[in-house]
Amino acid sequence: xxxxxxxxxxxxxxxxxxxxxxxxxxxxxxxxxxxxxxxxxxxxxxxxxxxxxxxxxxxxxxxxxxxxxxxxxxxxxxxxxxxxxxxxxxxxxxxxxxxxxxxxxxxxxxxxxxxxxxxxxxxxxxxxxxxxxxxxxxxxxxxxxxxxxxxxxxxxxxxxxxxxxxxxxxxxxxxxxxxxxxxxxxxxxxxxxxxxxxxxxxxxxxxxxxxxxxxxxxxxxxxxxxxxxxxxxxxxxxxxxxxxxxxxxxxxxxxxxxxxxxxxxxxxxxxxxxxxxxxxxxxxxxxxxxxxxxxxxxxxxxxxxxxxxxxxxxxxxxxxxxxxxxxxxxxxxxxxxxxxxxxxxxxxxxxxxxxxxxxxxxxxxxxxxxxxxxxxxxxxxxxxxxxxxxxxxxxxxxxxxxxxxxxxxxxxxxxxxxxxxxxxxxxxxxxxxxxxxxxxxxxxxxxxxxxxxxxxxxxxxxxxxxxxxxxxxxxxxxxxxxxxxxxxxxxxxxxxxxxxxxxxxxxxxxxxxxxxxxxxxxxxxxxxxxxxxxxxxxxxxxxxxxxxxxxxxxxxxxxxxxxxxxxxxxxxxxxxxxxxxxxxxxxxxxxxxxxxxxxxxxxxxxxxxxxxxxxxxxxxxxxxxxxxxxxxxxxxxxxxxxxxxxxxxxxxxxxxxxxxxxxxxxxxxxxxxxxxxxxxxxxxxxxxxxxxxxxxxxxxxxxxxxxxxxxx
Numbered sequence: 001x002x003x004x005x006x007x008x009x010x011x012x013x014x015x016x017x018x019x020x021x022x023x024x025x026x027x028x029x030x031x032x033x034x035x036x037x038x039x040x041x042x043x044x045x046x047x048x049x050x051x052x053x054x055x056x057x058x059x060x061x062x063x064x065x066x067x068x069x070x071x072x073x074x075x076x077x078x079x080x081x082x083x084x085x086x087x088x089x090x091x092x093x094x095x096x097x098x099x100x101x102x103x104x105x106x107x108x109x110x111x112x113x114x115x116x117x118x119x120x121x122x123x124x125x126x127x128x129x130x131x132x133x134x135x136x137x138x139x140x141x142x143x144x145x146x147x148x149x150x151x152x153x154x155x156x157x158x159x160x161x162x163x164x165x166x167x168x169x170x171x172x173x174x175x176x177x178x179x180x181x182x183x184x185x186x187x188x189x190x191x192x193x194x195x196x197x198x199x200x201x202x203x204x205x206x207x208x209x210x211x212x213x214x215x216x217x218x219x220x221x222x223x224x225x226x227x228x229x230x231x232x233x234x235x236x237x238x239x240x241x242x243x244x245x246x247x248x249x250x251x252x253x254x255x256x257x258x259x260x261x262x263x264x265x266x267x268x269x270x271x272x273x274x275x276x277x278x279x280x281x282x283x284x285x286x287x288x289x290x291x292x293x294x295x296x297x298x299x300x301x302x303x304x305x306x307x308x309x310x311x312x313x314x315x316x317x318x319x320x321x322x323x324x325x326x327x328x329x330x331x332x333x334x335x336x337x338x339x340x341x342x343x344x345x346x347x348x349x350x351x352x353x354x355x356x357x358x359x360x361x362x363x364x365x366x367x368x369x370x371x372x373x374x375x376x377x378x379x380x381x382x383x384x385x386x387x388x389x390x391x392x393x394x395x396x397x398x399x400x401x402x403x404x405x406x407x408x409x410x411x412x413x414x415x416x417x418x419x420x421x422x423x424x425x426x427x428x429x430x431x432x433x434x435x436x437x438x439x440x441x442x443x444x445x446x447x448x449x450x451x452x453x454x455x456x457x458x459x460x461x462x463x464x465x466x467x468x469x470x471x472x473x474x475x476x477x478x479x480x481x482x483x484x485x486x487x488x489x490x491x492x493x494x495x496x497x498x499x500x501x502x503x504x505x506x507x508x509x510x511x512x513x514x515x516x517x518x519x520x521x522x523x524x525x526x527x528x529x530x531x532x533x534x535x536x537x538x539x540x541x542x543x544x545x546x547x548x549x550x551x552x553x554x555x556x557x558x559x560x561x562x563x564x565x566x567x568x569x570x571x572x573x574x575x576x577x578x579x580x581x582x583x584x585x586x587x588x589x590x591x592x593x594x595x596x597x598x599x600x601x602x603x604x605x606x607x608x609x610x611x612x613x614x615x616x617x618x619x620x621x622x623x624x625x626x627x628x629x630x631x632x633x634x635x636x637x638x639x640x641x642x643x644x645x646x647x648x649x650x651x652x653x654x655x656x657x658x659x660x661x662x663x664x665x666x667x668x669x670x671x672x673x674x675x676x677x678x679x680x681x682x683x684x685x686x687x688x689x690x691x692x693x694x695x696x697x698x699x700x701x702x703x704x705x706x707x708x709x710x711x712x
Contacts, residue, residue, distance in 0.1 A: 002373045008425050009369030009418065013362055016414040020358050027410065032211055034409035036323040038399045043324055044276040044340070050304055051338045053283050053331050054081070056093075056311035060287040067316055068093075070101035071130035073290070077309070078137035080289050085303035090144035090231040092199050092310035092318070092331040096183045099130040135192035142234040145190060146199035146227050149217075150183035162195045163233055165216075165223050169245020172253040176218040176269040177203050194234050197227035201320060201333055209321045210333050212270040215256050215263065216243065226271075228334035231306050232341060233258055243269070264346050272347035272405065273333065274340055275322045282335060283312070308335050349405040360391060361411035365418045372422050384419050388412055464577015464590075469526045470538040470617060471574070471593055472511070473601035474502065474545065474567040476519040477610075482563070494556075495519065498563070501548050509541035514588050520601075524589050527576040535571050535613075535620035542567045542611045543624075543649055568601030569613035569646075571620065596641065599634035603643055606632065608702035610695060611646040618644040625652040625692075627665055629699075630709030640709070647693055661688040661696075668703075672710040 020027065054077070056067065064073060081089050138145075167173055179198075190196065198217045201210050217224045225233070225241060233241070242257035252267040265271055284301050286309070310331020311318050318330040340346065364387045372380040395408035476482075476498065486494060499516055506513060506523045510531050514522040523541075525534035545565060553562040574591030596614060604612050607629050618626050625647040631640035652658050668681040682700060689696035 004429065005373045005422060005426060006369055009365065009373070009422055012418045012421055013365040013369070016365070016418065017358055017362060020361070020410055020414070030409050030413065031407045032209070034407060035211065035405055036209070036325070038396065038405070039275055039323040040325065041396065042400045044274045044336075044345075046276055046279045046281070047339065047343065048281070049339050049342050050087070050306060051282070051335050051342070052301055052305045052307050053329070053335050054286050054289055054302075054307055054309045055283045055329070055331075056286050056309070056313060056316070057283075058313050059285055060290075061313055061315075063287045064290065067311070067313070068099075071095075071099040071134035072101075075130070075133040075137040077286060077290055078134070078143065079140070081302065081307055082137075082141045083294070084289070084299045086141070086307040087304055088142045088144065088194075088231045088234045088306045090195075090197065090227050090306070090308050090334075091146055092227060092308055092334060094146060094148060094183055094199070095186050095189050096150075098186055099134070102130040103128040131186055131188050135188045138189060138192040138194075142194045143192075144195040144197050144227060144230045144234065145185055145193040146197055147182045147185055147224070148198060148200050149179040149203075150181055161222075162193075163225060163230065163238075164240040165243060166240055167243045167245070169243075169247070169254070170250040170252075172243045172245030172251070173216065173218060173223055173269070174251035175253055175267055176216045176223060177214040178218045179203070179224075180220060182219055182221075182224070195230040196224065197230035198224050199227050199330070199334075201330055209323060210273065210330075211323050212266065212272055213333065213337060214269055215265055215271050216241070216253075216269045226334070226337070228308070228337040229256075229258065229341075231308065231334075232261075232338060235306050236261075261341055261344065263341055264348055266349070267351070271337060272349060273323070273336055274345070274347045274403065275324050275326075275336060276339075277324065278322075278326050278328045278332060282332060306338060308338075310334075345403060347403045347405055353404065353406055357407050357410055361414045364391065364411050364415040368415065368419050368422065372419075372426065377423075380419065380423075384416070387415060391415075464575050464579065466573055466575055467527060468534075468571065468573050469524045469576060469589060469593070470535045470569060470571045470620075471524045471589065471597035472506070472522065472538055472542065472567060472569055473597050474521050474523075474542070474565050475601055475604075477564045477566055479519040498549075498552070501552050502545050502565075505544040505548050506541050509537045509544065511538065511541055512587070515586070522597075524574075524576070527589070528587070533620055535569070535617045536623065538569050539611075539613065539617065539621040539624055539646055540649070542569060542646060546610060565610055566601055566604035567611045568597050568599070568604065569611070569617045570597035570600050571614065571616040572596065592636070595636050596634070599636070599641075600643065603629075603632050603634070606702065606706070607643065607645060608698040608700075609645040612643050613646055615642040615644065623650050623653060624648065625650075625658050627662070627696075627699075628669060628710075630706060632709055645699060647696065652692070655692075657688065657691045661685065661692050664688055669710050672707050678704075678707075 061067060078089060165173065179200075182198075185196070198214075200217070201213050202208060203214065213226060215226050215229050217226070223241075229241075233239075236259040238259045243253055244255045244257060244262075246252040246254045246267065249267075253265050253269045254267075256263045256265055256269065263271065284298065288295065288298055289302075308331050310329050312329040319327050320330045320333055321327050322333070367383055367387060368380060371383045391408045391411050395406040398404040398406045482491065482494070499521060502521055503513055506521075509525075511523045511525050512527060514524055516522075523538075525531055525538045525541075531537055545567065549563055549565060556563075570593050572591065572593030574589040574593050576589045577587070579586060579588045579590060600612050600614060604610060609629070612629060613621075613626075626644045627647055629643040629645045631642040633640050647658065664681060664684045668678065668685055670676075671678050671681050682703065686697060686700045689700055
């Protein structure tokens with residue numbers, strides 16, 4: 001099972017590594033959610049940097065009317081910001097059409113022009129055009145207008161020539177996020193503005209969480225910088241962006257340089273935003289800026305700052321969700337990009353990091369497979385815990401100290417799945433093996449031994465091993481006479497009851513049932529699991545069988561007599577294991593000791609006692625009450641085999657009566673060997689034997705015919 005677990009684990013490691021290389025969308029979503037967790041745990045802190053947002057908030061809309069405002073109002077707002085000393089003003093709004101509120105546009109309405117006489121003076125006409133007023137305000141200071149991805153092209157390519165792009169490497173801009181068409185900008189406004197930037201935060205749906213923002217967009221008319229980056233360019237007085245590629249990689253961006261700032265990007269030119277909590281100190285209400293007069297407090301907030309104009313009004317639908325889970329105005333995301341660039345503290349993630357994450361999972365997975373295969377479940381749980389904690393701690397440490405985005409979700413998720421699947425497989429295979437073991441051994445082993453076999457495991461296959469065992473053969477005496485008294489069905493029922501009783505005593509003493517042969521039962525000890533002093537366990541089982549059969553006979557008065565056994569015990573080395581064919585086999589033993597045990601059981605008749613054992617059994621189980629039964633010649637052995645009869649248990653062995661019998665029996669054996677008078681010691685033995693166990697009388701009655709078995 002260990003090696004099958006290794007194979008399954010190896011397959012899982014290869015499978016999950018392949019899934020990570022394919023990187024399906026659900027896996028990306030989990031990874032991005034984990035990166036959000038990193039930011040929520042370690043958000044960027046507020047710093048008072050030269051970046052502010054002029055907010056077209058609810059209060060401003062309530063005071064100056066619903067959006068869109070007349071461009072004359074926006075011209076006034078721009079002039080006010082200029083007066084407050086703003087360095088750059090960037091509009092996170094679109095100006096795709098001429099101002100519908102311009103007086104000259106109103107006079108174009110059919111029927112209205114006949115009622116009003118238009119002045120002929122060009123200056124007067126210009127004063128009536130709100131777009132002209134707004135363009136004049138834009139031209140007085142560095143300003144940026146926004147465009148967005150759209151279905152109608154912006155038309156005039158000249159608006160994309162505000163800034164230049166230089167590429168270093170193998171076409172790094174080719175990987176930039178592509179937009180087929182852009183929204184138009186009123187021509188007069190586009191030419192008046194100092195820069196043009198894309199206000200989109202993501203090529204995805206606007207409701208998605210803002211995490212990465214493209215710094216450069218590739219349009220049909222050329223590359224377009226994002227709004228915040230274009231504002232920074234104007235503040236720095238730069239004219240050119242430098243796109244740097246990854247060495248020896250075609251169409252992959254590594255960074256974007258603007259003046260002294262080298263901004264790391266993804267290979268497609270995206271910027272990982274490290275968010276901070278939204279802070280009211282970032283915002284200035286547009287209504288406060290438009291208020292008449294010069295407000296020192298407003299000037300303190302705006303002077304020398306990059307100013308982004310956007311809206312927090314819910315009705316204008318420019319609210320985005322950040323990685324911190326906050327819903328903020330889209331313009332504040334642009335502001336946070338600027339803050340991050342100004343502090344030069346970036347989030348970093350590269351293909352090398354992604355490769356290391358896969359390697360981390362492989363190491364984690366291999367550790368799990370090895371530990372689960374060779375060290376057990378507790379060690380596996382410890383490995384999962386330590387591995388998961390290490391991966392998480394490393395990821396958080398790198399993010400907090402260096403801004404590295406290290407994904408712990410994949411190695412953790414894949415590692416836990418690997419552990420779960422291997423655990424399920426291990427449980428299934430182990431459970432299946434236990435069922436097979438229980439089916440194979442439940443008829444032969446005691447529940448205690450069977451439980452140990454299940455815990456330690458056992459290979460159910462053909463073959464075996466040499467090991468010392470104690471073997472028992474036990475035969476029902478006078479079975480033929482019983483058969484004559486009972487009908488065949490009654491005889492079968494009696495045998496079943498007898499074997500049930502005998503089997504219970506064998507199993508209670510940790511024996512293994514080998515087989516039932518007619519009226520004979522064969523069992524052995526010390527296999528499949530090791531049993532200390534197995535000969536003693538077998539001898540105790542024989543005594544318990546004797547007592548159980550006595551009680552069984554007492555309950556069956558209809559039999560008319562006590563059923564007795566002839567039990568033989570022998571100990572020695574045998575081959576033990578599954579023996580048979582591949583289609584059908586039994587757990588059994590083979591060897592000379594089996595033949596000796598069978599002959600020992602047969603020796604019960606000439607010896608005249610119900611439990612006979614070889615000297616090897618007696619030597620190990622010496623705590624019991626044994627009496628020397630002499631040596632008999634048995635088939636298959638060149639020399640006589642010494643035997644002992646088992647009279648009783650440990651209590652019998654230490655009793656005074658048995659001690660006296662043992663001394664008398666030894667005297668009798670000496671007399672046999674020396675040729676002295678045997679009648680007196682034999683009579684003394686019979687007298688003492690009756691006090692110990694009346695069964696011994698038959699043993700001593702047959703001794704005169706067996707003097708030769710004692711060397712006489």
